[in-house]
Amino acid sequence: MNRANSPPSRSPTERHLFPEPLQISLKSTRKHVMSTLTKLAEEMCNTGWQLAERGFLAGSEGNISARISATEILCTPSGVSKADMQSTDLCVVGLDGVQQSGRRKMSSEVLLHLAIYLANPATQAVVHCHAPHATAFAISGQAPPAGLLAEIEYFLQEIPLLEYRLPGTNQLAELITPHAITCRAALMKYHGAVTWDSSLQQARWNMEMLDAYCRALLLARSLGPWTPMTSAQIHELRTAGTRNRTDG
Numbered sequence: 001m002n003r004a005n006s007p008p009s010r011s012p013t014e015r016h017l018f019p020e021p022l023q024i025s026l027k028s029t030r031k032h033v034m035s036t037l038t039k040l041a042e043e044m045c046n047t048g049w050q051l052a053e054r055g056f057l058a059g060s061e062g063n064i065s066a067r068i069s070a071t072e073i074l075c076t077p078s079g080v081s082k083a084d085m086q087s088t089d090l091c092v093v094g095l096d097g098v099q100q101s102g103r104r105k106m107s108s109e110v111l112l113h114l115a116i117y118l119a120n121p122a123t124q125a126v127v128h129c130h131a132p133h134a135t136a137f138a139i140s141g142q143a144p145p146a147g148l149l150a151e152i153e154y155f156l157q158e159i160p161l162l163e164y165r166l167p168g169t170n171q172l173a174e175l176i177t178p179h180a181i182t183c184r185a186a187l188m189k190y191h192g193a194v195t196w197d198s199s200l201q202q203a204r205w206n207m208e209m210l211d212a213y214c215r216a217l218l219l220a221r222s223l224g225p226w227t228p229m230t231s232a233q234i235h236e237l238r239t240a241g242t243r244n245r246t247d248g
């Protein structure tokens with residue numbers, strides 16, 4: 001055997017600390033984690049573009065986040081338009097609120113996102129923006145009424161209206177905590193809307209459904225008074241929706 005081409009010999013301790021198969025599996029695990037993170041970052045940018053395309057974001061408004069692990073999320077930075085955000089603009093933030101990486105500063109509204117992740121461990125993504133029809137209800141201080149659209153009862157169920165608190169503060173974030181498990185969407189008075197769910201796509205769809213519902217309500221108002229479905233019908237839809245979520 002040509003010793004010049006053979007791998008350097010290791011002491012028994014080194015062999016114990018760095019067994020070859022483990023090195024290989026660590027490398028492939030890291031590669032897998034990096035590619036998952038890259039895909040998630042691309043999906044976040046695409047979500048920002050789609051929200052902007054629908055007129056849900058103006059200027060640098062709004063913020064998006066997605067869970068990376070049990071203790072970290074990927075979130076959008078402050079001061080960047082989500083319409084043309086790059087994956088290198090994103091920040092990694094711990095559930096303790098400490099930014100771990102990213103060349104830009106994390107969104108000032110990340111506390112709202114963290115409160116949802118902490119209260120509901122099944123949450124994989126959170127979207128906050130100022131979708132105009134949903135924000136019209138938030139401005140007028142009215143929660144969208146229940147029992148008027150079957151899909152809303154099935155997918156979103158109750159849509160609470162949070163009282164006004166200064167955006168970016170713990171005082172606002174703590175208002176969402178009691179709703180994080182039972183709801184998937186909320187309005188914030190004088191501010192906008194927030195949705196969350198078990199995937200980034202579903203969180204975005206929830207925002208689209210919320211805004212479409214608020215738009216339909218504004219149109220329906222011009223047609224005269226409405227009569228909501230019965231509480232038994234609401235219960236039936238919400239029970240089916242909850243079962244669908246649980247069945248996954």
Ligand SMILES: [Zn+2]
Nearest residue numbers: 062109167192
């Ligand atoms: Zn906001």
